Amino acid sequence: MAMKWDAAREAALKILYEINENGAYSNIALNKYFSAHGFPDRDRAFITELVYGVVKWKLTLDRTVAACSEIRMEKLSPWIKNILRLGTYQLLYLTRVPASAAVNESVNLARRYGHKASAGYVNAVLRNIAGGGGKDIVPDRAKDPVGHLSVRYSYPKWITERFVDLLGEEFAERLLEAGNRVPDLTVRANTLKTSAEGLIESLKSEGVESLPGKYVREAVIIKSQVSVTGLEAFRNGLFQVQDESSMLPAIVLAPQPGEKVLDACSAPGGKATHMAQLMRNSGLITAMDIHEHKLKLIKDAADRLGTGIIRTELHDAAIPVPQHEGAYDRVLLDAPCSGLGIIRRKPDIKWSKESRDVGSITALQRRLINSVSKAVRPGGVMVYSTCTLLPEENERIVRDFLNDNDDFCEDNIAALLPPGLSKYARGCMLQVYPNRDGTDGFFIARLARKVK
Secondary structure: OOOOHHHHHHHHHHHHHHHHHHOOOHHHHHHHHHHHOOOOHHHHHHHHHHHHHHHHOHHHHHHHHHHOOOOOHHHOOHHHHHHHHHHHHHHHHOOOOOHHHHHHHHHHHHHHHOOHHHHHHHHHHHHHHHOOOOOOOOOOOOOOHHHHHHHHHOOOHHHHHHHHHHHOHHHHHHHHHHHOOOOOEEEEEOOOOOOHHHHHHHHHHOOOOEEEOOOOOOEEEEOOOOOHHHOHHHHOOOEEEOOHHHHHHHHHHOOOOOOEEEEOOOOOOHHHHHHHHHOOOOOEEEEEEOOHHHHHHHHHHHHHHOOOOEEEEEOOOOOOOHHHOOOEEEEEEEOOOOOOOOOOOOOOHHHHOOOOHHHHHHHHHHHHHHHHHHHEEEEEEEEEEEOOOOHHHOHHHHHHHHHHOOOEEEOOOHHHOOOOOHHHOEOOEEEEOHHHHOOOOEEEEEEEEOOO
16 A cells, blocks of 8 residues: 655655765665665655755755745754755655645644644745745856856756866756756666566566667666566576666776686676676686675675676775786776766765865875776786766876876777767777766776786
8 A cells, every 4th residue: 555645755854864964875865764664666756756856956945945934044953954845845846746735744744843833934934935935046147157057956066166167168057957867777788697688578577668778788778667676687687787887897998708807996896797797707807895895795796697707805905915916907996986977876976075075086096096007917908987077086097197107008998989989089088978978977098008
């Protein structure tokens, strides 16, 4: 039996409290709550939409509430603040939800999580917004283009400013807009057990609609709203959830059957298991990670997919391993980064990262690339990748590494890329964008170690 909408809204409120007050990640908080409470798919979808919607549009929602309230946001209790965000999100962005339902259910929540005065206050603010209040919060574009885009698309000013400076106002606006869209659920067919076409048929037999991906041969887009882990095709290891952009590093590294490969920052194992497929389960992949609990994620994925060549190793990749030196044919470094290319999947990134964080991130990236490069044998290949869009985390890391290491050189990647993306290659590098390419934002560079 389906929950009532107010119960769904209450679930969303509790999850938002975990995210905004306790620093939980949206996807983890949702999964944890859903694991503890059995919800029908329809209710899960509604709760997910509410949670991601509020996180995504937080800046714009808060500005709207502030314009219609005599009490400053910072004076409100966390529960009332999140109830107002929930109600405002429904009024502004969910056209299928009647305004009366958005207001009344928010008032009911305020009674439950506040007091009588809180309920009256929430009622007054939301009725003001429903009547058209707070519509003049977006700064004038001609006078303040960055402020305009920041409030209109709900991004911190520093990210908006960086994108405008880097890409120009028009491209930046399309990028910001794309970051607020709900992304496709893309999976990678496990070619050790099936093909993309075979997976589409298997999913169809479970009543799931899917279609081929945009670029990568093994990519499949699932169109139905489903709990992926409940599918027989998932349990049988026929696919792994992975965006097409995230499939590109393994494709560009192009590991061959029988080779030795190091995946330096491997968890949760999507790229390692992809490489095992490309190697036809022949050779050795050392999947390294600094966190022991994350090694289990790699092992679980490898077991479910039937990839028998992955060996996990607990180690900080920023510290060279003497026995790894020159021992690997290919090395993949999918480096920790600011994550600005995956905001559409993880909107928390907008609010959890600050401009000053980038310096410490790039310092780590430099240590990592210098450390893991030592594992590449002469004549071998290294791929450096991130899921961000900032040049100081991408091109600059690669250029500085090449300037400091004359035993490495650029290795052209255009011929390795899927049709539709090769035209965007710049020598050894590729940057993909959500707005232009319909994928997550990703950077990939391929470097070769010279034979002395």
